Structure formats: structure tokens, C-alpha cells
Amino acid sequence: MPKLGMEPIRRDALIKAAIIELGQVGSLDVTVARIAKRAGMSSALAYHYFGSKEHMFLAAMRHVLSVYGAEVRGALAVGETPQARIRALVRVSFTGSNFRRDVVAAWLNFYVMAQRNDQAERLLRLYQARLRSNLRHALRPLVGGRAASLADGAAAMIDGVYLHEALGTGEPDGARAARAVETWLDAAISGKAP
Amino acid sequence: MPKLGMEPIRRDALIKAAIIELGQVGSLDVTVARIAKRAGMSSALAYHYFGSKEHMFLAAMRHVLSVYGAEVRGALAVGETPQARIRALVRVSFTGSNFRRDVVAAWLNFYVMAQRNDQAERLLRLYQARLRSNLRHALRPLVGGRAASLADGAAAMIDGVYLHEALGTGEPDGARAARAVETWLDAAISGKAP
Amino acid sequence: MPKLGMEPIRRDALIKAAIIELGQVGSLDVTVARIAKRAGMSSALAYHYFGSKEHMFLAAMRHVLSVYGAEVRGALAVGETPQARIRALVRVSFTGSNFRRDVVAAWLNFYVMAQRNDQAERLLRLYQARLRSNLRHALRPLVGGRAASLADGAAAMIDGVYLHEALGTGEPDGARAARAVETWLDAAISGKAP
Amino acid sequence: MPKLGMEPIRRDALIKAAIIELGQVGSLDVTVARIAKRAGMSSALAYHYFGSKEHMFLAAMRHVLSVYGAEVRGALAVGETPQARIRALVRVSFTGSNFRRDVVAAWLNFYVMAQRNDQAERLLRLYQARLRSNLRHALRPLVGGRAASLADGAAAMIDGVYLHEALGTGEPDGARAARAVETWLDAAISGKAP
DNA sequence: AATGAATGAGGATTCATTCAT
DNA sequence: GATGAATGAATCCTCATTCAT
Numbered sequence: 001m002p003k004l005g006m007e008p009i010r011r012d013a014l015i016k017a018a019i020i021e022l023g024q025v026g027s028l029d030v031t032v033a034r035i036a037k038r039a040g041m042s043s044a045l046a047y048h049y050f051g052s053k054e055h056m057f058l059a060a061m062r063h064v065l066s067v068y069g070a071e072v073r074g075a076l077a078v079g080e081t082p083q084a085r086i087r088a089l090v091r092v093s094f095t096g097s098n099f100r101r102d103v104v105a106a107w108l109n110f111y112v113m114a115q116r117n118d119q120a121e122r123l124l125r126l127y128q129a130r131l132r133s134n135l136r137h138a139l140r141p142l143v144g145g146r147a148a149s150l151a152d153g154a155a156a157m158i159d160g161v162y163l164h165e166a167l168g169t170g171e172p173d174g175a176r177a178a179r180a181v182e183t184w185l186d187a188a189i190s191g192k193a194p
Numbered sequence: 195m196p197k198l199g200m201e202p203i204r205r206d207a208l209i210k211a212a213i214i215e216l217g218q219v220g221s222l223d224v225t226v227a228r229i230a231k232r233a234g235m236s237s238a239l240a241y242h243y244f245g246s247k248e249h250m251f252l253a254a255m256r257h258v259l260s261v262y263g264a265e266v267r268g269a270l271a272v273g274e275t276p277q278a279r280i281r282a283l284v285r286v287s288f289t290g291s292n293f294r295r296d297v298v299a300a301w302l303n304f305y306v307m308a309q310r311n312d313q314a315e316r317l318l319r320l321y322q323a324r325l326r327s328n329l330r331h332a333l334r335p336l337v338g339g340r341a342a343s344l345a346d347g348a349a350a351m352i353d354g355v356y357l358h359e360a361l362g363t364g365e366p367d368g369a370r371a372a373r374a375v376e377t378w379l380d381a382a383i384s385g386k387a388p
Numbered sequence: 389m390p391k392l393g394m395e396p397i398r399r400d401a402l403i404k405a406a407i408i409e410l411g412q413v414g415s416l417d418v419t420v421a422r423i424a425k426r427a428g429m430s431s432a433l434a435y436h437y438f439g440s441k442e443h444m445f446l447a448a449m450r451h452v453l454s455v456y457g458a459e460v461r462g463a464l465a466v467g468e469t470p471q472a473r474i475r476a477l478v479r480v481s482f483t484g485s486n487f488r489r490d491v492v493a494a495w496l497n498f499y500v501m502a503q504r505n506d507q508a509e510r511l512l513r514l515y516q517a518r519l520r521s522n523l524r525h526a527l528r529p530l531v532g533g534r535a536a537s538l539a540d541g542a543a544a545m546i547d548g549v550y551l552h553e554a555l556g557t558g559e560p561d562g563a564r565a566a567r568a569v570e571t572w573l574d575a576a577i578s579g580k581a582p
Numbered sequence: 583m584p585k586l587g588m589e590p591i592r593r594d595a596l597i598k599a600a601i602i603e604l605g606q607v608g609s610l611d612v613t614v615a616r617i618a619k620r621a622g623m624s625s626a627l628a629y630h631y632f633g634s635k636e637h638m639f640l641a642a643m644r645h646v647l648s649v650y651g652a653e654v655r656g657a658l659a660v661g662e663t664p665q666a667r668i669r670a671l672v673r674v675s676f677t678g679s680n681f682r683r684d685v686v687a688a689w690l691n692f693y694v695m696a697q698r699n700d701q702a703e704r705l706l707r708l709y710q711a712r713l714r715s716n717l718r719h720a721l722r723p724l725v726g727g728r729a730a731s732l733a734d735g736a737a738a739m740i741d742g743v744y745l746h747e748a749l750g751t752g753e754p755d756g757a758r759a760a761r762a763v764e765t766w767l768d769a770a771i772s773g774k775a776p
Numbered sequence: 777a778a779t780g781a782a783t784g785a786g787g788a789t790t791c792a793t794t795c796a797t
Numbered sequence: 798g799a800t801g802a803a804t805g806a807a808t809c810c811t812c813a814t815t816c817a818t
Contacts, residue, residue: 041802
């Protein structure tokens with residue numbers, strides 16, 4: 001029997017390396033060879049496991065999204081009041097593994113990829129739909145019929161702030177970012193606008 | 195006899211072609227040959243005028259930014275009340291040449307480019323600084339000390355909505371986008387949050 | 389306990405798979421992995437048994453040739469008159485396992501292989517020499533001194549018809565092919581030409 | 583104005599180099615780089631002119647076929663009697679540029695290519711159809727209704743002899759090859775077989 | 777001013793082959 | 798006996814870029 005069970009380990013290493021390279025190089029032009037090297041293997045092996053560069057990036061994207069999704073679920077489970085749940089939803093985007101420099105940069109590239117790759121587009125839409133849906137549910141008890149429109153706005157706001165961070169030098173400041181979104185949300189919630 | 199004054203015409207054609215290609219292909223991988231072809235000339239001539247692909251993209255970026263800047267100035271000049279000026283600032287981002295499908299996509303790629311190219315980064319920062327500054331000035335009469343923070347928020351919101359449009363299928367809807375931002379701004383202005 | 393006698397079974401499966409793939413893909417570019425997969429094993433095992441891709445192809449070639457040779461011997465044993473023996477020699481080439489679509493295509497590739505591989509060339513020459521020799525022996529009672537030249541012609545004719553079938557669409561028609569050769573042989577035998 | 587009119591020269595050089603390499607290496611695995619080098623240019627230029635390796639091979643094939651076609655037309659124009667025309671048709675296949683060692687080997691590879699490439703298959707069929715048609719026309723005055731079947735036989739015979747030469751060592755002997763075919767044809771023409 | 781010609785360098789992808797278990 | 802793991806070495810193809818004319 002050969003050495004077994006390498007596949008998940010290798011895939012994982014490649015996905016992580018891809019995200020780091022994506023963040024470092026800042027574009028989808030990252031070489032498969034570079035990613036493989038960072039992951040400690042030959043590029044041929046990377047192909048063996050992913051079949052193509054594109055598939056590798058999609059896997060990386062799925063990984064980022066699933067981590068995000070898991071943290072969202074975790075945060076929602078903890079929040080007891082609607083306010084707490086909203087706060088949690090916002091904070092998750094700007095915390096921990098979702099707000100690391102390289103992950104933020106990777107996101108930006110996923111957006112670019114989504115313009116050409118259907119799979120990527122679908123993933124991105126899915127993420128956005130979930131985010132909006134979660135926000136809507138949390139907002140409804142507070143603002144009733146305005147929930148939908150506020151949720152859309154909050155989602156845009158989150159992504160906008162996120163985008164700004166993709167450009168900043170130095171490590172992004174999640175606390176500040178979250179506060180910016182929350183400030184707006186508070187104002188909007190208590191505001192009269194539809 | 196050599197044709198006189200061809201230079202600005204050629205440069206312009208290339209810049210416009212670059213933006214269109216950028217929007218169409220959706221990534222910086224557009225080839226110089228394709229751009230030149232669309233602009234009706236050989237790629238060698240493109241190099242003659244711009245020296246490198248990067249310079250060409252930077253010129254395209256500057257073009258987009260300067261069009262935007264001009265429209266902002268025009269809009270500010272017309273607006274008489276602070277409210278009108280804010281409204282104008284927001285609308286400009288989602289109108290006409292600033293909100294065409296390809297321009298939006300080009301913009302996204304400028305963000306990517308800014309992660310590696312200092313010039314591009316500077317241009318983008320400059321744009322953001324100006325946008326914030328303009329918003330601040332317009333907001334001060336209405337919210338006083340909260341102007342700075344509201345301006346930052348509005349800027350993020352604008353870019354966030356813009357980003358969402360970059361992904362949407364079909365032509366982006368500028369009126370809806372502008373309304374989304376304005377709704378938020380109104381709420382924030384009348385809100386109690388800092 | 390290790391299974392006993394797996395070797396011949398595995399080798400056989402690989403050889404058969406190689407021929408099928410050769411016929412299907414239509415060139416020597418077939419990958420070892422594909423052949424092994426079709427044969428129901430890992431490519432590593434294919435290497436275990438054959439040492440190299442080339443050896444595997446040579447084995448396949450030998451297999452095809454030996455099947456052919458066996459059928460020739462069988463046919464000759466049955467034929468009682470010279471005419472019957474000639475007829476048998478011709479028919480064998482266009483019957484059964486020697487005239488299956490994939491075998492015909494494989495044959496064509498053996499010709500290509502023979503241009504670079506000495507072993508392959510030797511095998512091919514051997515086959516041709518035997519075919520000619522058999523034809524000569526069968527022809528001698530009928531045409532005496534013209535046997536050698538007629539045998540050469542018949543051999544060329546057989547291969548030419550065979551080649552044409554390798555290109556045809558649909559399953560090759562052995563009966564028609566055999567008849568074409570026989571018609572010529574009959575004419576030549578009764579002809580005045582040397 | 584740049585250096586002009588290189589295209590036909592380069593294409594020609596590449597086609598010729600491709601045929602030589604094909605004959606030398608003996609398989610379609612010839613590297614584009616090798617061909618380009620032999621033709622005295624970079625492989626990038628080869629791609630510039632042909633777009634792909636496949637297209638280059640197809641062009642080579644077309645070249646070989648068109649040379650052959652031209653020689654056939656020339657030979658037919660000269661032949662005055664049916665016998666002379668038949669003789670000419672046979673001899674052309676075994677003379678000059680159609681019977682050079684490398685060209686013969688190239689042919690063999692065209693057959694292989696035809697198994698996977700539709701264009702190649704079409705070209706090969708076209709060649710065969712024309713050869714048969716020419717033979718039929720020349721044979722009709724001599725054998726009437728048997729012309730079609732004799733033409734098919736002759737075509738197979740020609741290709742068969744040709745195939746045998748692809749394997750021979752040393753320069754092929756065209757005269758002998760032609761004689762072999764002619765002997766058969768004479769016998770068949772004067773024979774009683776249909 | 778303008779362009780066809782030309783290439784070096786690089787990157788994705790494939791595959792025969794080896795090896796540890 | 799059997800195979801997943803692993804890679805070096807190609808090879809195709811692309812493209813930014815340069816240059817002679």
C-alpha cells in the first residue's frame with residue numbers, strides 16, 4: 001500500500017498557498033508553479049489534484065467563502081437580540097481570517113475572476129445573496145418593511161469598506177471598518193428614510 | 195507629408211479601445227495587439243505612443259479619472275444648496291460615462307492594478323481623497339463635525355454600490371444605485387450617530 | 389496470499405487495451421494512464437509489467453502479428469490446392485481479428501513506430517517476409533518463375549487495400565477487400581506479364 | 583515601410599522544413615521548435631504564420647498534395663494514348679518530389695493525422711478520389727465497364743507499394759515500384775477478370 | 777508616422793516514469 | 798502484487814516588446 005490520504009492535505013496546502021500568493025502578487029497572474037512551490041510540491045502535482053489553474057482558484061474561493069459562512073453561522077448562533085445579530089453579521093466580515101490582508105486582496109481578484117468565469121460568478125452571487133438574506137432576517141424585527149432595502153445598503157457598505165481596505169497599506173483595521181458600517185446602520189435604522 | 199496632429203488622436207483612440215477591451219475581457223490580460231486592433235492601428239504604433247502596456251493602462255485610468263473629475267466640477271458648479279451639491283456628487287458617479295458597463299469593469303481592474311503599480315495606487319488614492327474632500331465640504335454645513343466620518347462612509351458606500359454593479363448582469367441601473375446611496379446619506383444626516 | 393498467475397492476465401489485458409486505445413485515438417500519443425485505466429489497473433502496474441511504453445506497444449504489435457501468424461498457419465493447413473492456399477492467405481488478412489477497425493488502425497501506427505524503433509521495424513519486416521514467402525510457395529505451382537514477383541505484388545496489394553480501409557468510415561468490409569485482391573491475383577496469374 | 587513580403591517565403595520555408603522533419607523523425611511528434619529552427623526562424627514566428635502546429639502540418643500536406651496534383655496534370659497533358667496516360671499516372675507517384683524518402687514518410691504520417699483531423703481526412707479522400715477518377719478515365723477506353731474496379735485496384739496497389747517504400751532502408755527505387763504496379767495493371771487489363 | 781517582421785521569455789499543461797509503502 | 802504519490806522534462810502557445818524600413 002502506498003502512502004495514503006495525501007489528497008486533502010495537498011489540496012489544502014495548495015488552497016492556502018494560492019490565497020497567500022493571490023494576496024501577495026495581487027493578481028490572477030500568479031503562476032501555478034509559484035503556488036505549488038509555496039505549498040511545497042511540484043506544479044505537476046498541483047495539476048494532478050486540481051486539473052487546472054482555474055479550478056484551483058475556484059477551490060480557493062470556495063474555501064474563503066466557506067470559512068466566512070461558518071463564522072457567520074457561529075456568530076448568528078450566539079447573538080440573542082436582533083441588534084446583536086446584526087452587529088455579529090457586520091463584524092464577521094471584518095474579523096480574523098476574513099479580514100487578513102491577503103484574503104482581502106484575494107477577494108478583489110475573485111471579483112475580477114467572476115467577470116469571466118461562470119462558476120466564480122455563481123459563487124459570488126451566492127455569497128451576496130446569503131449576506132443580504134441574513135441581514136434582512138436580522139433587520140426585519142427592527143425596521144419591518146424597510147428591511148430589504150436596508151439590507152441591500154448594508155451589503156453594499158460592507159463591500160465598499162472592504163474594497164477600500166484592499167488598497168490600504170499596512171494591516172487593515174477591522175474594528176474601525178466595522179464601526180463605520182455600524183454607525184451607518186444605526187443611523188439608517190433610526191432614520192425615517194424608506 | 196506626415197499627417198500633423200495625429201498623436202492626440204491616436205492616443206485617444208487607444209485609450210478608448212483599452213477601456214472597452216478591459217470591460218469586455220474583464221481583466222488586465224487584454225493584449226496590446228487586441229487594443230491596437232480595436233483602435234485601428236498596429237501594436238507597434240501603440241508602443242510608439244505609450245512605451246509600454248502599463249503606461250497605456252495608466253493613461254486609460256487617468257482618462258477615466260479626469261472625465262470623472264470634470265463632471266464633478268461641473269456638477270458642483272451648478273448645485274446651489276449643500277443638499278444639491280451632495281446629490282450632485284453622488285449622482286455623478288452613477289451617470290453617463292462614469293457608469294457605463296465597460297467603465298465600471300475597467301475601474302475594478304484599476305483596483306487590481308493599484309495593488310502592484312505605485313502610479314496606479316497614487317491615482318486611485320488621489321481620486322478617493324478628492325471624493326472624500328468634496329463630500330466633506332458639502333456635508334459640513336449640514337452636519338458640522340460629523341462631516342469627515344459621514345464623508346468616509348459615503349465614499350465607501352458609493353464604491354460598494356459601484357462594485358455590486360460591476361457584477362450585475364445587464365446594463366447597470368444608475369438611478370437605482372444613486373438612490374440607494376442617497377437614502378443612506380439622508381438617514382445618516384438626520385441620524386444621531388456621530 | 390498473492391494471487392498466482394496474475395502476470396499473463398495483466399499483460400494480456402494491457403495489450404488488448406493498448407490496441408483498442410490505439411485504434412480509438414488513432415496515434416501513438418495514447419497515454420499509458422489511459423491504457424492502464426482501460427485495462428483496469430494503475431499505470432504503475434503497467435510499468436511493472438512492461439518497463440516502458442515502448443515495450444508495451446511492441447508487445448501489442450507482437451500480439452497482433454502472432455494472432456495473424458497463427459491464423460495463416462491454420463488457413464494453410466486446411467487448403468488442399470494451391471488456389472485454395474492462396475485464397476486462404478489473402479482472406480486471412482481481411483478476416484476476424486485481423487480486420488477489426490482498431491486492429492487496422494493499430495497496424496498503421498506500427499508502421500509509424502517502425503520508422504523509429506528497430507525492434508518494431510524488425511517485426512514488420514519479418515511479417516512481410518513471411519507473407520511474401522508464403523505467397524511465393526503457394527504461387528510457384530501455378531506460375532513457376534513468376535512466383536516471386538507476383539508474391540511481391542500481392543503483398544503490396546494486400547497492404548494497400550488494408551491501408552485504404554484504415555481510412556474508411558464505418559466498419560471495414562473484409563469480403564469486398566479480399567475480392568479486390570483476388571481479382572487481381574487471378575488476372576495476374578492467368579496474364580502474360582512476367 | 584517595413585520589410586515586406588516575408589510571409590510566403592517564411593510559410594514556404596516552414597512547410598519544407600516540416601516535411602523534412604516529418605520524414606526524419608518519422609512521427610507527428612516533431613517539435614514546432616525543431617521545424618522552426620530548421621526553417622531558420624523562431625518558433626514564435628512559425629506560430630505567427632500558422633497559428634498552430636496542426637495548421638502547419640495541414641499546410642504541409644496540402645503542399646505535398648498540390649505538387650502531386652500538378653505533376654499529374656502535366657503527365658496527363660503529355661500522354662497521347664490511353665496506355666501512355668495510365669503509365670504516366672502510375673509513374674508520377676513514384677517519381678521526383680513525390681517519391682523522396684522524407685515525402686514518403688510524411689505521407690505515412692498524414693494517414694495517421696487523418697484519423698483524428700477532419701481536414702486531413704478530407705484532403706486525403708480528395709487525393710484518393712482524384713487518383714481513382716484519373717485512373718478510371720484513362721482505363722475506360724481500354725477496359726470499358728471494368729474501369730472502375732480496375733482503377734480502385736490500381737489505386738490500392740499504388741498506395742501499397744508506396745507504403746512498403748516508407749519502410750525500406752536506403753533511397754526508394756521508383757522505377758522498380760512503378761514497374762511493379764504496371765505489371766499488374768497490364769495483366770489485369772488483358773485478363774478476363776471483371 | 778507607421779507597420780510587418782521578429783523574438784525571448786515565460787507560463788499552462790501533460791506525461792512517462794519512479795518510488796515508498 | 799499493487800498503487801497513490803510525486804516530479805522532471807518537455808512542448809505548445811502567447812505576448813510584450815523591439816527594430817528595420
